[in-house]
Amino acid sequence: MIRPCFAVDIDNVLGRAEPEVQRLFQELTGRLWPVGLYGSAGGLDASHLAPELLEEIFSRFHQESIPRLPLFPGAKLALTLIHRRYRIIIVTARRPYSRPQTLRWLEEHGLPFDALYHTEEKTDIPESITAAIDDHPHHIQAYRALDRQVFVMDQPWNRAIPHADVIRVTGWDALLQWLHVRHLQQWPKDIPESPSFRQLFSSHLNVPSLTAAGVSTELVKP
Incomplete structure (x- = not known):
């Protein structure tokens, strides 16, 4: 059967992905993570971040972040x-x-x-x-x-x-x-x-x- x-x-x-997305944001922008924004696909989809920044975050996440996720x-x-x-x-x-x-x-x-x-x-x-x-x-x-x-x-x-x-x-x-x-x-x-x-x-x-x-x-x- x-x-x-x-x-x-x-x-x-x-896997705990949100902290890694926050780290990438801070590396790319030099700014602290915005209060009230969530670093998940569900949170970023509804964010008002620039499309170019979102694409860079997702691209780097796929390329370098996956192996380190707890x-x-x-x-x-x-x-x-x-x-x-x-x-x-x-x-x-x-x-x-x-x-x-x-x-x-x-x-x-x-x-x-x-x-x-x-x-x-x-x-x-x-x-x-x-x-x-x-x-x-x-x-x-x-x-x-x-x-x-x-x-x-x-x-x-x-x-x-x-x-x-x-x-x-x-x-x-x-x-x-x-x-x-x-x-x-x-x-x-x-x-x-x-x-x-x-x-x-x-x-x-x-x-x-x-x-x-x-x-x-x-x-x-x-």
Whole structure:
């Protein structure tokens, strides 16, 4: 049986990209980072920075910044556990010429994945996506439009997105805690696993419930 797909973004979801964008801005302009501006694609898309400056930031980010991005805490464990049930497809809006350094970054951090796509429209890839995690409002809305289960990696630039049909998580540990007490509706029950999925999460997280872990149980209501 073919496993369903879990789509995972990279920048500001797996890797912490914003500080690197801020560094590039300061190098290029000699100015401090503007207060209230966010150095993500989601933040820069809505900025009023000069197009030439934006292009230079993105160009240098793709050429020199990718290898130095730190991995978010808990990302490797989360992907390892999710990979037991899902095909993990990495879907990024990075430019295609950054593919070699992107692959090296994924491999150097030991992240499990089955495919890597570079695309500006993430729902156009030839995969049947069941669930996705992203931080960019544009891609989140696109997944929602297809009625997929969407996890929003909480960032300041996506907090205007309503919570009604998405699960907002503050990090990878929070995502694991959510999955620990409630599987996605589409989670295939016939895929064998030993130990059980619940036991697997329990052994790593050692939390009997979201409440005990200090996470609001409102996240897991039907």
